[in-house]
Amino acid sequence: MKKKFFALLLALSLTLSLAACMKQPAESDVDLGAFYTALLEEGEWPELMSLENEQLDAFYPGLLDLELEQCSVSTAAIGSIACEIALVEVKNTEDVETVEGILQARVDYQVGDGNSPGGAFYPATMEAWEQNSRIVSNGNYVMLAVCEDADGAVEQFNALFA
Numbered sequence: 455m456k457k458k459f460f461a462l463l464l465a466l467s468l469t470l471s472l473a474a475c476m477k478q479p480a481e482s483d484v485d486l487g488a489f490y491t492a493l494l495e496e497g498e499w500p501e502l503m504s505l506e507n508e509q510l511d512a513f514y515p516g517l518l519d520l521e522l523e524q525c526s527v528s529t530a531a532i533g534s535i536a537c538e539i540a541l542v543e544v545k546n547t548e549d550v551e552t553v554e555g556i557l558q559a560r561v562d563y564q565v566g567d568g569n570s571p572g573g574a575f576y577p578a579t580m581e582a583w584e585q586n587s588r589i590v591s592n593g594n595y596v597m598l599a600v601c602e603d604a605d606g607a608v609e610q611f612n613a614l615f616a
Contacts, residue, residue, distance in 0.1 A: 484595060484614050486524045486541040493539070493610060497603060500535050502528040514540070517556050521545035523594070536564075536574060536582030539607070540598040550591050557598040561587045564600075 494502075505527040511518050514527065523543040530537040540560075542553050564583040566572025574580040588604040590597050592615040599607035 484543070486526055486543060486595070489611070489614060490526055490528070490539065490541060493607060496610070497601075497606065499601070500537050501531040502537065502539070503531045504528050514556050514560055517542070517553065520549045520552065533574075534576055534579055536579050536586060536600055538598065538600040540596075542596045544594050544596070547594055550594060550596060553596045554589055554591060557589050557596065560598070561589070561600070 505513055507518075510525075510527055513529070517525070521544065523545050525542050527540040528538065538560075540557055544550055544553055561583060564572050564574040565580050566574075572580045572583070574583050582602075583600060586602060586604045587598065587600045588608045590599075590608050590611055592612065595611075595615070597607070597611045599611070601607060
């Protein structure tokens with residue numbers, strides 16, 4: 455019961471997050487909100503919170519400057535847990551590479567450069583970001599999955615386009 459409540463709460467949060475970063479109505483073939491909900495229902499996830507507006511811009515600078523059809527980013531509610539899901543559909547195919555770069559910059563920041571601590575701060579969390587981060591794209595759709603089963607999330611994402 456508790457898991458279903460959190461899944462519903464996260465679905466509502468995702469809907470609000472999608473609305474916050476969309477610049478126009480989506481005419482998408484793939485519903486990233488439905489994918490996100492299914493992903494959470496099928497796996498073991500910590501409590502996540504949606505990033506919106508200022509938070510989204512701070513964590514992913516430049517993302518909101520692009521023409522987005524769909525956009526949702528959720529991160530672990532507890533900073534010491536390496537878990538984040540970013541789902542983006544861009545309007546223009548030429549922006550896919552830009553989104554991939556923005557997502558990679560987030561991973562790089564969390565991991566750090568070896569001389570100073572990364573944004574994830576704790577050594578185990580920085581290592582988890584480094585080992586468990588996957589960025590994948592299909593057409594105009596891009597996903598960053600940071601979690602223990604990032605490869606499983608990638609498989610599910612890729613299955614949307616099979």
